[in-house]
Amino acid sequence: MTSLIVLTFLPLITFIITMPALEHPISIRLPQGKADELPNKKANVVTLDVEGKAYLNNRVISLEDLERTLGNMSAEDPNVTVLVRGDERLEYGKVVQVMKILYKVRITRMALVTLSE
Secondary structure, rough: OOOHHHHHHHHHHHHHHHHHHHOOOOOOOEEEEOOOOOOOOOOOOEEEOOOOOOOEOOEOOHHHHHHHHHHHHHHOOOOOOOEEOOOOOOOHHHHHHHHHHHHHHHOOEEEOOEEOO
């Protein structure tokens, strides 16, 4: 009976440990700030790592392809939501480049992700 309990809980514990890594596999250090809670609605996530590489929903993407992809998303759904996660050690200009892309493709529902203070 004990081995059956172990077999039941072992996958559960493994899942609990690995789930946070699956949600945000790109390791970045978010800046701290005071902000509202994020909405529960499904959002697209643009991540900028410390080296300046861009990711869209955890896939590496160039800024040109990011603009094209977000433009298509915005054309399909004008209420598309984008969350921008940038490493705090990143050069500020890189985040501004992404913000310019969001403005250019007319995405109005966006937020900069920070850790709560």
